[in-house]
Amino acid sequence: MDASAGAEEGSVFLIYEYDVFCSFSDRDAKVFTNEICEALKSKRFRVFRNKSNDDDRKGEEEEDVKPKLRKALQVSKITIIFFSKNYISSKSCLDELVMILQSKKIFGHLFLPMFWDVDQAELEQQTGNVSETFARFGEDGERENKIKEWGKALREATKFAGLVLKKQDDDDTKQLGPKWYQARSVNNIIARAAFIEKVEAANVIDVGLLKDQEGEGSSSNEVPENPSFINPVNSFFERISDMTDIPLSELDGMYAVRALDLSNKSIESLLDTISSLVELRQLLLRGDEILMELPASIRALKNLEVLDLEGTELICLPEEIGDLLQLECLKVSLYRYADSYIRRKRIEAIIPRKALSKLSRLKELSIHVDLDCEWWDVEAEAIIEELSELGNLKILKLYFPTDDLLQQFLQLPRNVYKILSNFRLIVGRHESDIVICLPDDLQSEYEKSEKCLKYVNGEGNTDVVGKALEHAKSLFLDRHWTFEKLSVFKIQEMSLLVCCLIVECNMMATIIDGSDFYEEGDNATANDKKPALELLRYLSVHHVKNLQCIWKGPIVTGCLSNLEILALHTCPELITIFNPALLRNLVNLKELIVKDCPKIQSLVSVEPGLLEADHAFLPSLQTILLVHLPELLSISSGLIIPQKLQKIVVYNCPKLDNLSPEDKYSKYMRKVEDESQCSKALDLSSK
Numbered sequence: 042m043d044a045s046a047g048a049e050e051g052s053v054f055l056i057y058e059y060d061v062f063c064s065f066s067d068r069d070a071k072v073f074t075n076e077i078c079e080a081l082k083s084k085r086f087r088v089f090r091n092k093s094n095d096d097d098r099k100g101e102e103e104e105d106v107k108p109k110l111r112k113a114l115q116v117s118k119i120t121i122i123f124f125s126k127n128y129i130s131s132k133s134c135l136d137e138l139v140m141i142l143q144s145k146k147i148f149g150h151l152f153l154p155m156f157w158d159v160d161q162a163e164l165e166q167q168t169g170n171v172s173e174t175f176a177r178f179g180e181d182g183e184r185e186n187k188i189k190e191w192g193k194a195l196r197e198a199t200k201f202a203g204l205v206l207k208k209q210d211d212d213d214t215k216q217l218g219p220k221w222y223q224a225r226s227v228n229n230i231i232a233r234a235a236f237i238e239k240v241e242a243a244n245v246i247d248v249g250l251l252k253d254q255e256g257e258g259s260s261s262n263e264v265p266e267n268p269s270f271i272n273p274v275n276s277f278f279e280r281i282s283d284m285t286d287i288p289l290s291e292l293d294g295m296y297a298v299r300a301l302d303l304s305n306k307s308i309e310s311l312l313d314t315i316s317s318l319v320e321l322r323q324l325l326l327r328g329d330e331i332l333m334e335l336p337a338s339i340r341a342l343k344n345l346e347v348l349d350l351e352g353t354e355l356i357c358l359p360e361e362i363g364d365l366l367q368l369e370c371l372k373v374s375l376y377r378y379a380d381s382y383i384r385r386k387r388i389e390a391i392i393p394r395k396a397l398s399k400l401s402r403l404k405e406l407s408i409h410v411d412l413d414c415e416w417w418d419v420e421a422e423a424i425i426e427e428l429s430e431l432g433n434l435k436i437l438k439l440y441f442p443t444d445d446l447l448q449q450f451l452q453l454p455r456n457v458y459k460i461l462s463n464f465r466l467i468v469g470r471h472e473s474d475i476v477i478c479l480p481d482d483l484q485s486e487y488e489k490s491e492k493c494l495k496y497v498n499g500e501g502n503t504d505v506v507g508k509a510l511e512h513a514k515s516l517f518l519d520r521h522w523t524f525e526k527l528s529v530f531k532i533q534e535m536s537l538l539v540c541c542l543i544v545e546c547n548m549m550a551t552i553i554d555g556s557d558f559y560e561e562g563d564n565a566t567a568n569d570k571k572p573a574l575e576l577l578r579y580l581s582v583h584h585v586k587n588l589q590c591i592w593k594g595p596i597v598t599g600c601l602s603n604l605e606i607l608a609l610h611t612c613p614e615l616i617t618i619f620n621p622a623l624l625r626n627l628v629n630l631k632e633l634i635v636k637d638c639p640k641i642q643s644l645v646s647v648e649p650g651l652l653e654a655d656h657a658f659l660p661s662l663q664t665i666l667l668v669h670l671p672e673l674l675s676i677s678s679g680l681i682i683p684q685k686l687q688k689i690v691v692y693n694c695p696k697l698d699n700l701s702p703e704d705k706y707s708k709y710m711r712k713v714e715d716e717s718q719c720s721k722a723l724d725l726s727s728k
Contacts, residue, residue: 059089062117064141066127066134073157074123089113091137110137114144115298118151122198124164125157130174132183135191142194154198156205165199167192304328304349316341328352333376340364350374351409356382356391363396369433371400372407380416391420398430406431407438412471412497418442422449429453438465444505451508459512462491468506469497469519486579487542490514499524507534515540524549528557532573540579547586555594572599581608588612596622608634617646619659630659631685636668643675658683665689666719673697682709692716 061081065074074090081088091110114120120141128134145152156164163169175188300323308329316338324345326332332353339345340361347370354376362371376382379391397406408424410417421441428434428450434457441447447468451458458464465488487493495517496506507530510516514537518524524546527535543549558573580601582588592601604627609615615638619627624645635641645658658680664687667673673694689710691697697710713719 057118058087058116059113060086060118061088062114062120062141063088063090063123064120064134064137065090065123066125066131068127068131069123069125069157077123089117107140110140111144114141114150115148119153120145120150121153121155123155123157124159124199126159126170129159129164129171129195132178132191135194138198139190139194142197152198152201153204154201161199161205164195167195171195299323300347301325308332310334311336311339315339318342319344321345323347323349325349326353330354335359335362337361343367346370348372351407355379357388358392358396360393360396363393363399365400367402368400369402370405371397371403372405372409372438374409375414377411377414380414390423391416392424394423395427397424398427400431402433403431404433405436406434407436407465408440409438410440412440412442412467418446421446425450425453428457429455431457435461436463437461440467442470444468444499447509448505451505458509461512464491465493465495466509467495467497468509469499471497483542483581483583486581487515487517487540490539492537493517495519496521498522503529507531510534510538512537514538515542517542518544518546520545522546522548526551526554526557528553528555528573532558532571535574536571536576538574538577541574541577542581542583543585544583545585547584549585550587551590551593552580552582552588553592553600555592555596555600557594559595559597561595570597572597572602574601574604575599576603577601578603578605580604580606581610582612583610585612586614588615590615590620591618592620592623596626598626600626602626603629605629606632606634609636609638610634611637613637613639616640617643619645621646624659627659629661631661631663632666633659633662633664634666635670636666639669639671641670642672643678644673645675645678645680661685663687667694667697668692668716668719670694671696690719692719 063074063078063081078088078090091113122128122138122141141150141152144150160169163171167175175192178188179185298318299320301318301321302323302325304325304327306326306329308326308331310332315336319341321342322344324342324347327349328351330353332350333356335350335355335358337359338361339359342365344367345365346367348365348368349370349372351372351374353374355373356376356379358373375391382388383391392408397403406428417440421439424439425446428437432455439450441450447466487495490513492513493515494506494509494513497519499506499518499521510530511534516535516538518527518541525548527541527543527549543552553573555573559570591607601623607618607630609618618633618635618641633644635644658677660683662683663685665676667689669692671694674696676689676697686709691710691712692714693716
């Protein structure tokens with residue numbers, strides 16, 4: 042499950058249970074509010090109404106009613122208040138109004154006031170009947186602070202544009218009858234509520250922005266057929282750029298919050314009051330680098346399904362993480378020096394033993410650690426043992442410091458690895474003092490595939506990694522000091538590869554040695570002669586000091602036949618790229634990049650008679666980028682140019698400068714004065 046789908050950083054999300062929360066006096070119910078509520082329901086609005094809110098008709102104690110009202114407010118999209126003389130004279134109704142405005146301030150609810158037989162100006166200025174009512178409250182012994190609170194709420198509420206519902210004894214009603222009036226009022230309310238739903242997606246929050254020229258709204262009663270069910274609402278988090286805790290006062294009472302995104306908010310700690318968010322389904326804290334601990338009170342979030350802590354610096358997880366039995370997605374980043382902290386605090390483990398195995402609903406698990414953390418070996422071994430208990434696991438991102446730990450994972454009961462639909466696995470220790478500068482988009486290209494395997498600093502034992510490779514679509518070989526070729530892996534082990542990155546494998550003299558798979562004269566039509574790397578589309582090679590060629594030895598039809606992008610960077614011993622046999626197979630190559638390969642004289646090595654004179658040179662090739670190739674004399678050694686060729690971008694290839702205007706490649710060639718202009722000239726990002 043992707044936790045970030047449809048979310049904006051720093052926001053609160055609610056799942057609405059009601060379209061409309063109706064606030065009115067019970068004394069008005071038979072007069073008009075009952076009919077209006079029923080009409081809204083008939084138009085498929087989900088309506089909440091408080092059936093006992095007058096001072097003399099309390100069916101429940103106040104402390105029982107308030108939590109129910111507060112929760113209903115939080116899960117309602119629109120609040121409609123029917124202001125009347127009865128409403129203003131009811132202390133319970135005024136308390137409800139205060140609660141509504143508090144909820145609007147936190148959640149940004151849409152707000153629509155109705156004025157029934159009351160003067161809006163009197164409510165705002167608190168004169169006339171309002172002044173008399175408040176004076177009577179004072180005589181009855183009501184606290185002055187309470188009366189001021191009600192007055193402030195009335196002034197705030199009446200600032201919003203609303204609908205004026207006329208008395209039934211006006212001239213129109215006398216002529217046309219009360220039923221005409223009621224239908225007209227209902228249509229106006231429905232039209233305004235439907236209009237609010239439509240503009241909500243454009244983040245128009247205050248109904249005051251929706252005031253029309255006539256003041257009463259349109260008479261249309263069109264209602265959206267598929268009202269949005271999950272929507273963002275304004276929250277106090279969106280207005281805070283830096284905070285070290287979640288404010289206690291703001292969390293209190295936010296019962297109905299379903300998703301909370303506090304990513305990149307520099308939160309130092311989660312207060313125990315996080316436990317009040319009992320309806321929370323998603324909690325996102327990505328990129329909060331100073332967040333180092335979770336409180337034990339997180340166990341109260343029994344409904345939590347997504348907990349995303351990527352990019353944090355957690356020292357450890359609390360044991361209570363195992364109590365989140367509804368959890369489907371857990372993403373964690375751990376502090377590099379967590380081991381020294383837990384030793385001082387005498388904590389048993391960074392990830393509590395047997396906690397993960399309790400999360401039987403878990404579908405996605407991602408644990409990020411620095412690749413030079415020696416303490417991770419023990420933690421990884423314990424985690425691997427628990428993975429077999431996670432029967433619903435489909436997505437896994439995990440680091441295996443050694444081949445032995447990878448083998449332990451591959452041998453788990455239930456074939457956990459084989460049933461994963463998505464994985465990012467790293468095998469081998471990383472040396473933090475070695476820094477290789479790679480193009481920015483190299484990692485993103487590698488991660489486009491849903492099944493990625495990165496093998497770091499291997500010592501040449503490929504048996505275990507080969508078994509893991511059988512299910513991978515992307516392979517990243519990083520700094521292998523003993524590998525001499527990619528073909529140490531079997532054909533079937535590489536059969537699913539779509540993307541392959543090779544970096545700093547300095548003993549590698551060729552990418553593929555065909556003699557590992559075939560003999561001269563072999564044909565791919567034979568059952569036992571499957572083409573190697575048949576599905577590979579992207580091959581990028583960087584800083585391989587001893588690389589001399591891409592493919593040597595025999596090759597059969599179909600090998601590399603789907604390769605679309607070939608990039609070669611900083612290979613100082615590379616002399617040529619394409620031999621005749623390889624050229625015949627690369628029928629889909631579209632993009633070629635060659636940088637910093639000082640010994641290359643020609644991209645193609647062709648001896649007389651090995652290719653027909655009319656043989657097309659890479660027929661699908663569209664773009665070529667050549668950078669820092671001081672000995673390059675020829676592009677195709679006289680072969681026919683590709684029909685689809687569009688552009689050749691050249692930088693610092695001095696011997697190509699001598700091409701005459703009559704040369705068949707000159708019209709495609711564009712020389713740039715600065716290396717930074719190469720990608721722009723190709724209209725491509727750097728590969």
